[in-house]
Amino acid sequence: MSTSAPSPRSIPDRLDSPLLSALKSWEFLLLLVAVAIFVFNSFATPYFLSPWSLSDATFNFTERGIIALAMAMVIISGEIDLSVAGILALASTAMGAAAQVGAGVPELVVIGLGVGVLCGMFNGILVAGLKLPSIVVTIGTMSLFRGIAYIVLGDQAYTGYPAGFSFFGQGYVYWVISFEIVLFLIMAVIFYVLLHRTSFGRSVYAIGNNNLAARFSGIRVQRVKFILFMLTGAMAGLAAILLTSRLGSTRPSIAFAWELEVVTIAVLGGISILGGAGSILGVVIAGFVMGLVTFGLGLLNVPGIVMSIFTGAMLIIVIAMPIVIGRIRNRLARP
Amino acid sequence: MAYVLKHREFILLGAIAVLIALITVRFPGFIAPVNLVRVFDDTSILIILALGQMVVILTRCIDLSIAANLALCGMIVAMLNMIFPDLPVPALIAIGIMAGAALGAFNGILVWKLDMPSIVVTLGTMTIFRGSIFLLSSGQWVNAHQMSEAFKAFPRATLIGMPVFSWFAIAVIAVFFVLMTRTPLGRALYAVGVNPTASVYAGIDVGRSRFFAFVISGMVAGLAGYLWVARYAVAYTDIAGGFELEVVAACVIGGISIAGGIGTVGGAVLGALFLGVVKNALPVIGVSPFAQMAISGAVIIIAVIFNARAERKKGRIILRKAEAHS
Amino acid sequence: QTRIAVLVKSLGNGFFEAAARGAEEAAEEIGDVEIIYTGPTEPTAEAQIEVINTLIAQQVDAIAISANDPDAVVPALQRAMERGITVVSWDSGVAEAGREMHLNPSSNALIGDTIIRLAADHLPDGGQVAILSATATATNQNIWIEEAQAVLPNYEGIELVDIVYGDDLSDKSYREAQGLMQSYPELDAIIAPTTVGIVAAAQAVTDAGKIGEINVTGLALPSEMAGHIESGASKSFAIWNPIDLGYSITHIAHALATDAATAEPGATIGIGRVGEVTIGDNGEAAMSEPFTYDASNIDEYKDIF
Amino acid sequence: MAAALSATAPHTDADAPVLRLSGISKSFPGVKALDGISLELYPGQVTALIGENGAGKSTLVKIMTGIYQPDAGTIELGGQEINFGSAHSALDHGITAIHQETVLFDELSVAENIFLGHAPRTRLGFVDWKTLRAEAADILKSMGAPIEPSARLKDLSIASKHLVAVARAMSIEAQIVIMDEPTAALSHKEIEELFVLIDLLRQDGKAILFISHKFHEIFRIADRYTVFRDGQMIGAGKMEDTDQRELVRMMVGRSVDQAFPKQDVAIGETVLAVDNLCHPTEFDSISFELRKGEILGFYGLVGAGRSELMQALFGATAPSSGRVTLNGAPALAKSEADAIEKGIVYVPEERGRQGAVIGLPIFQNISLPSLKKTSRQGFLDLAAEFALARQYAEKLDLRAASLSQDVGTLSGGNQQKVVIAKWLATQPKVIILDEPTKGIDIGSKAAVHAFMSALAAEGLSVIMVSSELPEIMGMSDRVIVMREGLIAGEFARDALDAETLVRTAAGIEDH
């Protein structure tokens, strides 16, 4: 027995106080990073600290962030969905086609979400139903979904969305507070509750930690996974509505290569790529970090490709840092 | 027959044969030997990269930076050739391979020493490598007339009816075959993928084996880098963009299990060839260019379903009665 | 000081680098102008919008954009205009609602005609030609191809057999060119109105040993094509001068931003050493004719752009 | 036969130990697994290492085989101090081990499993497949194991796999052979075969370290003993100078009542009835009944199909035909969730793989199958979860620092308690325990047995799958023996006889 509890009758609920564990957490570290970037940006460029700039900066991550919320849950369950950008393209194409024949705003929203859900269900059937590895399945569906968009649209573009449709991606709820950021925060709260406060969320963690033990504990593993893929599809559909509205047009190349950016936000947010660990709060902060970094570097007119060196390095460093710190601490603790 | 059916490689070979037959119906010229050689030639780079990726996937890792690595090494050799036109081509190839190995080693060190998940590491290095090309070249292209004749001509020279380009692929296949079946390292790479814990107990350093896998994949990326820029006679930041997923797809089609430990050199080669045939056939049989992406997606999904069924364990049979039946 | 952002499709492209040089030249000429040369990582509309947003935040005086997508960037550019920024497009245009004016390097009809003529000049008896384009969504390419198809009847005996897309990827373009040679054994010319495509096609023709049989032509920079002109894979090709293009758009942007001119149909704007442009009914203006390069003049230009 | 060999084993007391460990310490985050322990191994002798779960035995094995590096202490081999940088250097020094977990390669061939990491090579440094296969065949033959060297490991039975692990240990020219609970997964018959092998090794002059929780085995095979408690060495000596009571006292620090505490419980009406349950490959024609308050033992050799059968009752495996009724109502579970809802729960055999969710805290593990009860409309209620967890943790005398501790940080025995607690918390009508005390130390084992008995007394019906004869005989009201997927016999408690059970399980006919 490793622990020498004097009497087994008195097992406490927790050892650390909630405050202490919060300070030790990944989210806190990430928050420090975000604050540091914010301060750096404020000093590095005079244009950063203006309400409109800050508002514009949020557009750099809101749509990807919304998908990242669902992606986080998929990754926690031990799977991955690389087809999200493909779903987005297909959903946007479907909305475009509907708009051509005169669909109104509510119909477009339903179609965008609906196509997202259907694509998600298709992934879900392959991954949960046929028990195929999600990483390769979604590499396939990534091409399939976007490929269908190419077949439909070819070299054409859909424009001419109804007037009210532009609100989702371009509208402001109040002053500089955009509809997108509000929606992102609402979705964040919903996903926070779903992952951390419901038994569904608990099952997701259990599955990611130990698929088999979760099944033996009476969790309907395949059903949960199916729902997760459907949910991710729905979020990709939602992002399609926002992005299409923001661009005011659809081409099959829309949101090209976003899947990796979405995964980057999730991983940066502390979601363990091996499954079983991570939190929504981390993903939300990671979204802001990405937005602040790319927008800040943009204000300094750093070329995009050089910017990507920063984000790539940041990903590696932020993930490596706790590991290195842990090693050093261990070394110091041991005489 | 049972043996043939049991081995994925034969099934894949059959699928490729059927595919070629179907294409030939639409376009008779496709089956001409000279065309098949051309298709092989065109697929060489994919084959080479798929083998490198296979080694990494076998160890339960993935190398998403393989195409960016190729592009960076390609730019390095192209620029060296531009600045020092007298450097002999073999030296450039060696430099390309070494540069690729160094980049692969960087991935490998992070995976080995820091125990970071490879997908995260290579997602990061993918963008870092790409960005480095831009910095290195200041965004300029290296164009055909800036490359020496020898540089461009070497892989194109024909040797016994095939371009040297193809011979490179064949040589790489041979080296990998020996590596995977005849050397302790090759066996260790399999072992690490089949059961990492058991590998530790067997005296195999899991992290170090993965490190070598990344170095190997880096080396082939470096070699492919030279081949790529020499073949297309141009080097710029975006070459081979998005190619990493195609390489992974070739491995998947070839039956390399993404969970590690399962897969053969033959499988990876055939998987790459299958994709190569499809990609070369689509333009000539008049499939709309817009349908190509959807078709390759569908092919990948079908291959995954197929491979998974082949892989699914038969299960132990306890009952005598049932055993007699099977 | 006037700050003019020259926003291109993506960085690392010789054409745009040359245009940026032209812009700097104009800035020096005008005086007290700062050029912000920038572009996204990926040649996508979304990435370009992120850059537009940072330009808006920097309160630049003018944005001169070569767009990745004519429609998708419109809302972002409208926002820029609302905040008092002069927006003009050049090279690859933006839909009318999203800019004050667009500067075509040349007139689209002229380019469409040029690319067919380049092939036809070397085919006195007619023959088969095919077009190898960039991505299927590239606006300017599509417009030129349309114009080219429109003028085809003027060239007797020239038959356009196929249009394929190399996605501006070397390997795909190369493979598409190979496919064309296979599918059309009688093919006489490949027209690629995009630099990645023309280089790959020339290489494919060289590798197939069909130099002399198939002429590769289209639009490209002299530096990129010098080798292929020398080898004979390409007899000639055309391009407008990207330096002049960057130079001109900077002049125009400055004039509009400082209210020295207004962007309305019929208005004429002076563009320094290049002359002047007149804005047409659709808010577009054309700079000059494309210039044809061949073995006789390539050496003069290959080290310039 | 084994007994005869063991009697003739040389007890030449080699005066010098081949291997001497001293002052070895090893800490993990939050745990001091080993605290300055020492250990000596003698050539031609079997040293038994005993201690409770988590005493540090396996950790020591990993240090001796170079997998872990000790924080302090020295290792002397043949009088010389050595330092293992890696598992490979330990192999080079002639130390080989059969580890507690199965550590083989399913996808590789038997021959390769035996030689992986030390394969014979040709002069060019390539793997010499021919020699490798021949040598593998030789070793297997010398062990009398009828295994084809070219077979894939995944196609072998679990017992054969174990033999391959032994063959692997033999293939290394080892002076020291370590066996960490080699018998935990073996049946009676296979254990006997293993003991024959150990005797052969002993005669060869090898020093053997043997780890087991089963005292009768230790007394059978060991020449010396070393006892660990809480990472410290408590005592060491010769087997002939000690007895079980003393060893147990050293191990636990108190004496433990070894008797099986089966209470007499009035057996009630039939609760579960299984009628002609069949599966295409795993079992056939299974019919039996389970009564209220009864403990029904399932005995058999490993691989007899008991786990598959139980998993079918639990909805984890789909049977092809047959009927199951619970209190008269149809109860053939379609899924695990369905079974739990109906009141049939299964505590699986493979604790780490199927039982515990290692990365989640104790309280979340315990509440996992009961989430429906502890949550309201799908929303979690942490207070209810803690309350439920505490209730069962205390009932099972769980030793943990807090309920928010990850299960992975607990010792094996305590993990098992968490696993039992999580299914008990669903308040089942029938509980199936598959090898409930596998790899559990004697103290925890007694606790599990006492608890099982209490459950039956509370009116629960218990099915206990076990391959351990004393446990089966001590705890069951009735025993069903399975062999090759079929029911081979059924015995009431008063008709239980060890020899008959073993014969029935192994299929040896009486003459």
Ligand SMILES: Nc1ncnc2c1ncn2[C@@H]1O[C@H](COP(=O)(O)OP(=O)(O)OP(=O)(O)O)[C@@H](O)[C@H]1O
């Ligand atoms: N990798 C590890 N990380 C953290 N703690 C560990 C690790 N390995 C072992 N421990 C802890 O070290 C202690 C000793 O464990 P060890 O496995 O050596 O026990 P054991 O004597 O073999 O027990 P058992 O009889 O259950 O096999 C336990 O408290 C265990 O939880």
Ligand SMILES: Nc1ncnc2c1ncn2[C@@H]1O[C@H](COP(=O)(O)OP(=O)(O)OP(=O)(O)O)[C@@H](O)[C@H]1O
């Ligand atoms: N050859 C094997 N390879 C891997 N696992 C095996 C093998 N044989 C049996 N097992 C595993 O061991 C357990 C035994 O399964 P089975 O139902 O066949 O026998 P059993 O009578 O329950 O044996 P046990 O005494 O181990 O419970 C199962 O969990 C099974 O997955």
Ligand SMILES: [Mg+2]
């Ligand atoms: Mg142990």
Ligand SMILES: [Mg+2]
């Ligand atoms: Mg069992």
